[in-house]
Amino acid sequence: MPGKEKVQIEVEISSKKLNVKHVTCPNGHQLCCDSKKIHGHPSIKLKVRYKEQDGFIYLDPIYGSYDNVEEGLSIPKGGVAEFFCPECGVSLTDHADTCQLCSSPMFVLELPKGGIVEGCLKKGCIFHKMKIVDAEQQIARSFENNTLESYL
Ligand SMILES: [Zn+2]
Numbered sequence: 039m040p041g042k043e044k045v046q047i048e049v050e051i052s053s054k055k056l057n058v059k060h061v062t063c064p065n066g067h068q069l070c071c072d073s074k075k076i077h078g079h080p081s082i083k084l085k086v087r088y089k090e091q092d093g094f095i096y097l098d099p100i101y102g103s104y105d106n107v108e109e110g111l112s113i114p115k116g117g118v119a120e121f122f123c124p125e126c127g128v129s130l131t132d133h134a135d136t137c138q139l140c141s142s143p144m145f146v147l148e149l150p151k152g153g154i155v156e157g158c159l160k161k162g163c164i165f166h167k168m169k170i171v172d173a174e175q176q177i178a179r180s181f182e183n184n185t186l187e188s189y190l
């Protein structure tokens with residue numbers, strides 16, 4: 039939107055009502071996986087590396103819920119993994135930010151309208167946040183879930 043300044047807003051969401059449906063890697067690959075559902079919703083499929091092991095992780099698509107499923111490896115609690123796009127292999131580590139709770143690296147996933155979801159890469163750490171870019175600043179006025187849904 040030329041001529042309009044975009045505002046990035048960090049959103050604190052405590053409820054487990056939001057279902058992340060459209061996330062991509064920085065190269066635009068869709069990461070939601072219809073064939074593996076968690077809580078009845080398509081999970082977010084990522085390639086995962088922990089020490090010398092490679093595998094996949096299916097992230098719980100309910101924002102704030104952590105019923106992730108590991109495949110091909112197992113990460114101990116407290117282990118810090120690394121996530122990659124299963125399509126192009128790009129690292130999803132967020133080089134601009136670290137976890138506010140444990141200082142571990144974080145991963146970042148892109149939302150359709152320029153927003154992002156970030157989460158801590160340490161297993162067992164629950165820190166995560168969502169940033170939404172909104173040209174109209176409507177989101178600043180209303181944090182209702184039905185408004186947020188349109189960003190996911
Ligand atoms: Zn990709």
Ligand SMILES: [Zn+2]
Nearest residue numbers: 137140158163
């Ligand atoms: Zn953390």
